Structures are given as structure tokens and as C-alpha cells.
Amino acid sequence: MLLGVPVDKPVQEFMTELHPSEIANEVQFPATLDHVVLRRRAIGLLVPEEGDLARYDVIPARQLAGRRIAMISNEHGEEFVNPIANFLLQCGAVPSVSAEGNAMAVERHAQRHGICAIGIGWFATLPGMVRRPVEGMDFHLDLSLVLGTAPNPAARRFFDFAVRWQAARDAMGIGGLAGDRFDQPPIASTCMALA
Incomplete structure (x- = not known):
């Protein structure tokens, strides 16, 4: 889970082009990775x-x-x-x-x-x-859940849950890509209830 934006580069190219001073996956990630935007x-x-x-x-x-x-x-x-x-x-x-x-x-x-x-x-x-x-x-800047490249069944289950959860929120008009207005207070943290 990270605050970031997708960049149009394959994973391998993304990783090999990082400059020594850049922080991998701090604010940008390869768009080719499966990801779901939870809030913008x-x-x-x-x-x-x-x-x-x-x-x-x-x-x-x-x-x-x-x-x-x-x-x-x-x-x-x-x-x-x-x-x-x-x-x-x-x-x-x-x-x-x-x-x-x-x-x-x-x-x-x-x-x-x-x-x-x-x-x-x-x-x-x-x-x-x-x-x-x-x-x-x-x-x-998006709060996104990004699925890495290593096979991990637990991570995949959680990611699939998040995709369904966000789709339900989008259907109700809550959060996601709609973003926040500037007259609303910013989100200090986001928490997901897993029921």
C-alpha cells in the first residue's frame, strides 16, 4: 500500500533505471503491476x-x-x-x-x-x-494497493478483496478516483475494516 502514481514502464526497466538517490516504490510504481486506487x-x-x-x-x-x-x-x-x-x-x-x-x-x-x-x-x-x-x-497522488511480482497467495487474496471492496465503494460514490475537494480536511490516515 503506498501513496503514488503509476508510470508507464515495465517492472524490469523501472527497477534498472532508478537513480541511486531515488526511493523505489516511494511515490511511483510501474503501471503494469496490478493495482487498485483506494483514494485520490x-x-x-x-x-x-x-x-x-x-x-x-x-x-x-x-x-x-x-x-x-x-x-x-x-x-x-x-x-x-x-x-x-x-x-x-x-x-x-x-x-x-x-x-x-x-x-x-x-x-x-x-x-x-x-x-x-x-x-x-x-x-x-x-x-x-x-x-x-x-x-x-x-x-x-493516489493511495493505491499495488500487487508485487512475487507469487504470494495471501497477498493475491487480500488484493482481490481490496478490488471488490473498492468497486463497491465506487458504486456508492465513496472515495476512489473521484478524489477529494480542497474544502474538505485532508485524510491523515486511511483504514480498511476487514469484516
Whole structure:
């Protein structure tokens, strides 16, 4: 189970192309692996609640010009991080990667320095910050159950259960690919009841 996005690469190619600094299966995984999306969250910005961007329900992309934005690092995979960085650059923003580039560290860095940060939407919003979508920023991060390549009957049974469970939730309009709205509090954790 991981927070990630599928990438269009065969498993072997995916594993051999990892750079030494990348974390395998941290945020991206081969799309060829069986997987089921349990929940989707939009990526947006965390902005200081006293700042001018907090007044927008949806931040206009032009408002990012010249702003320093704390950014997650490439250790999470270039195919995930680069499109977000490129979007910020096209808007004229100044992406800034701190010493620790994981999502929680980036959010804390932004809070301490009173700047904006990429918010993946999976953690409680820090005091003094608010979540906002950005016009044209159409990225997301999924909570997915991904089945590996090793034969494991127990894992296969659990995966098959999760597929049925999520299909039933989708039929009721709960979670899954529909994602969450920015005016809802983010999910701090997800738990599945196995009855």
C-alpha cells in the first residue's frame, strides 16, 4: 500500500533505471503491476493563512510569478516531480528544494519561513497554513494497493478483496478516483475494516 502514481514502464526497466538517490516504490510504481486506487488527493499549494494567496478559493496561475515555493525533491522520482516543477516554472514561480525534500519536511520548511509549498494533501494542514488549488495544476497522488511480482497467495487474496471492496465503494460514490475537494480536511490516515 503506498501513496503514488503509476508510470508507464515495465517492472524490469523501472527497477534498472532508478537513480541511486531515488526511493523505489516511494511515490511511483510501474503501471503494469496490478493495482487498485483506494483514494485520490489533488496536489495544490499550502499557503500562509495571513498571505495574499489565502484569499483565493482557486489561486490564479499568474499569481505564482516570482514566488518562492518549497518543492518536494527528485528523490521521489523525476516522472512525478518534474511535471510539477515544470508547471511552477511556466507560471514564473521559483521552486525551492530544502535539505530534506520529503513532503512533510517541505511543508514544515514552508511554515517556518512563511512561504508557499507543494501540498500533496495527505497530511493534516499545519497551523498557520491553508490548502488551495491552483488554476491549471492538475496533479494528484493516489493511495493505491499495488500487487508485487512475487507469487504470494495471501497477498493475491487480500488484493482481490481490496478490488471488490473498492468497486463497491465506487458504486456508492465513496472515495476512489473521484478524489477529494480542497474544502474538505485532508485524510491523515486511511483504514480498511476487514469484516
